[in-house]
Amino acid sequence: MNEIVYVLINEAMPGYVKVGFTTTSIQQRLKELDTTSAPLPFECYYAAKLKLRNAREIEKLLHDAFLNNRVRSNREFFQISPDRIVAALKIAELEEITPKEDFFESEEDKKALQDARERKSSFNFEAAKIPLGAEIFFVKNESIKAKVVASSGKKTIELNGEVTSLSDAAWKLLGYKYKPQGTIYWKYEGKTLADRRESIESGEI
Helix, strand or coil: CCCEEEEEECCCCCCEEEEEEECCCHHHHHHHHCCCCCCCCCEEEEEEEECCCCHHHHHHHHHHHCHHHECCCCCCEEECCHHHHHHHHHHHEEEECCCCCCCCCCHHHHHHHHHHHHHHHCCCCCCCCCCCCCEEEECCCCCCEEEECCCCCCCCEEECCEEECHHHHHHHHHCCCCCCCHHHCEEECCEEHHHHHHHHHHCCC
16 A cells, blocks of 8 residues: 655745645545645655555654644644654655645636745845854755845855845755745754744744
8 A cells, every 4th residue: 555644835824834644646545635625735744655554644743743733633633844844754664755846726826825835935034143154054964054134135054155036046056946935944953944033923032
């Protein structure tokens, strides 16, 4: 049986992730979840086939481990940064199978998601209290780091000698066929830039 545990995000639900499992495919699961109750399509942040236990058991262990972050007991949604779920999931990983391309029912869905990503990827380092020259780290491999070279604008970081944007840098490192939201793939002081922005806006930082 093809058992897959997944971590999904949705641009219309910032700060929340959906953790579940499927015995079909990620593409099929994304299609099932794209209903009229979801303003934007879900995106697969991470997916893996497992080696230590079956997917249903791993899903339950993840739900238990992050119980304090669960929104409601009868829902698979958690208020947490997706990279924290992935760090726990990797213990049981057999093979990462995160899709490198999007799946859409229509061109309208595609445009809506791309517009939302572009809005969320805009990031002001000064407003987030991150100084010029600071180092930020790629969430999927923290040995990869970039330097902040501009407070705002399209090209704000330097990676391997190239001045680029958060999204373009993540896009190149991930090898995706679409341009991701850069702020969820870069960290500063242990938090993703997306989480840091939310903490600033809520007065936590």
